Amino acid sequence: MPEFQTSPGMRDILPPESARWRRFVEVFAQVAESAGYGQVLSPLLEDLGVFQRIGDATDVVSKEMYDFVDKGGRHIALRPELTASICRAFVQHNPQMPWKIWYSGSMFRYEKPQRGRYRQFDQVGIEVLGADDPNLDVEIIALGWEFYAALGLQQVKLILNSLGEPDDRARYVQALKAYFEANLEELSPESRVTLEKNPLRVLDSKRPQDAALVAAAPRIAEFYSEQAAAHFAAVQAGLTALDIPFTVEPKLVRGLDYYRHTTFEYQGGTLDSAQNALGGGGRYDGLVEALGGKPTAGVGFALGLDRTLLACDDEGVFAPPSTAVDVFVVDTTGGAEALALTAQLRRAGLRADRAYENRSMKSQMKAADRSGAAIALIVGSNELEAGTVVVRPLRAEQVGDDTQSGQSVVARTDLLSHLTKVMS
RNA sequence: GUGGUCGUAGCUCAGCUGGUAGAGCAUCAGUUUGUGGUACUGAGGGUCGCGGGUUCGAGCCCCGUCGAUCACCCCA
Structure with missing residues (x-):
């Protein structure tokens, strides 16, 4: 064993796998730029506060942040995701709207590593700021779909949901909380803890003990305002028009609290449930405002490079490009x-x-x-x-x-x- | 962060109830004089993750530690 090795959850990507990584980003760039998206390169580090706006109730912020105080006394964090950075950049530079951008790069989350889950991991993603048109939700979802197709993946499933307007969501959370509290005895101990922090997340529980209770829980759809319902219907109609198959999953809440209206997730058909989320995204109309900007609509997604490559391996597609010489x-x-x-x-x-x-x-x-x-x-x-x-x-x-x-x-x-x- | 499993040559692994480290692949070199992919022969390469302990003796047993892996949590 050598004296020095990579830190936990971090690794070297060597040839020929590294060529595959580069190609992955190239294919993504091609898809994104074919739709008028421009690339943003942003710092690996941001002021901690940028990410805290994601929401203190999210694990990403509350326990997975890589943060430190620099020599100037600033509290810095390595980015755990890029949506917040992009919104920060939007506020800072005030670009023309709609601002359609794509990115790729490493993210950092301090958690226990396992397959398809590392402390430094790579994502590609796109974001659009400054338009709340449901057609845009559809465009974005479709681009992700096209990208997977471009890699050769055929078993990706699209899961869709809407969290409604913030008010709808708040009322739903109240109802959910009341429901679970009324049935507290049936809930697993772990879920009881989750309920305290974030009732929505209880819907995500994979424990068998919770299954029946979760299945019978109130549905978000019952709480949609007229506008939220219309937005969601438009998104579904758009996907149907583009022949993109999807499943509406009312329990899809996702871990980042800034989502409202549309949320979606791409799942691999062959992976275990622990790693089957290849990518996900949604609408986050309040985030720019939370970072000090004017109220601005936002929607986007991030796709995990590792997990997508795992899915490619399982499906036997997107092999490393040849490095042979002539x-x-x-x-x-x-x-x-x-x-x-x-x-x-x-x-x-x-x-x-x-x-x-x-x-x-x-x-x-x-x-x-x-x-x-x-x-x-x-x-x-x-x-x-x-x-x-x-x-x-x-x-x-x-x-x-x-x-x-x-x-x-x-x-x-x-x-x-x-x-x-x-x-x- | 909690729990399970694992950690032997570059890689994949074997090593029986504790007795001085093995295979396949890979690498390198040869198989008569300038020619790869197949075959044959040979060689190099391991403080058995690390640190303690038990023992006459530990890769094998015990404790700790580090790392990997899987599950939970959560997410990509």
């Missing part, structure tokens, strides 16, 4: 020719690799094979003298003996044109 140079004359050749090839736009330390030809050929290159270029003393290169295909369908290897001798001066011809 050609591999084998040089048995000391290595200087390989240096010159690879440099020349790279300038010409080819991906070229080579072996080092002047190993035996056999050893270099093995390396060539491992590199995934389609072609090996071999330079020995004969070729060096004659100004030629042996061009040997490595991936061609070779049946049998070496005489059929299909390798050819090409003059150095003709090498580039020969390669471009062969490789196309």
Whole structure:
């Protein structure tokens, strides 16, 4: 065991997995920018207060924050999510509305790590500030849906709910609280604690003991105002019009208290329930105001990179992109020719690799094979003298003996044109 | 934060009731003189997570600790 290792819940992403991560973000950027969203790069650190506006009742704020006091005496926190940062940025810069943005990056939450759940984890997401049009809710949900499709995922489920207007929600919470308190004996001890802090969250309980009680609990739909009901109906109609299947789940409350109206979650079809939330989002019309801005509508989502990749693994899609080079140079004359050749090839736009330390030809050929290159270029003393290169295909369908290897001798001066011809 | 399981070579693991560390894969090198992917031969590589304890002797037993993993909580 080495003296130093990554801290708990943090890890190194190595090749080839790292290439997959980068590609993941590229695909997301493509989807988002195709719909007119611009990227925001914001700091990893914010004033603690920015995140406290998310709500003291949320675990993300009350117990999972990575915070510290800096040398200037400021109370700083590593961002546990990005919606609050984006709202802070919106208030600070006052951009044109609707402000449609996307982001990607690492978030930090101090909790016990497990599969698909780390202290530093990556998300991609989009947010729109300054429009309360239900069509926008639909657009956003659809973009997430498109993104999963672009990755190749086919078993993602969309779960939808509405928490209504703040007043609706407040009345519902009251009713819920009264209901559970009236049946306190049947409630699990854990849920009783949850009830004290946040009655809505009791609906999330996975304990069998609570199942019956939760199932019979009052439904949020009974508390919708006319406007809230209309908004929710419009969202559902829009999704239907776009042929996006969804399930309305009245128990979907989600952990962040700023949500109102639409909330949604994408669930993986193959993952265990502990990690099946691939991404989620909703409308948070009050958050900008809570951060000192004017009342501003907001809606968005965040998708977890790890969990989505887990889902990809389970479905056997979105494999790491190939890191193979095009050609591999084998040089048995000391290595200087390989240096010159690879440099020349790279300038010409080819991906070229080579072996080092002047190993035996056999050893270099093995390396060539491992590199995934389609072609090996071999330079020995004969070729060096004659100004030629042996061009040997490595991936061609070779049946049998070496005489059929299909390798050819090409003059150095003709090498580039020969390669471009062969490789196309 | 609470509880269960686990921690042996780079990777996946074996190691019987405690007796001086093993396999496969991978790596490297050879299999006569310049050619990979198959085959054969050989080599390197481990303070058995770490620290204590019991014992003549511990990878194996006990305690602690760190880490991983799973569940709960919650979320992505």
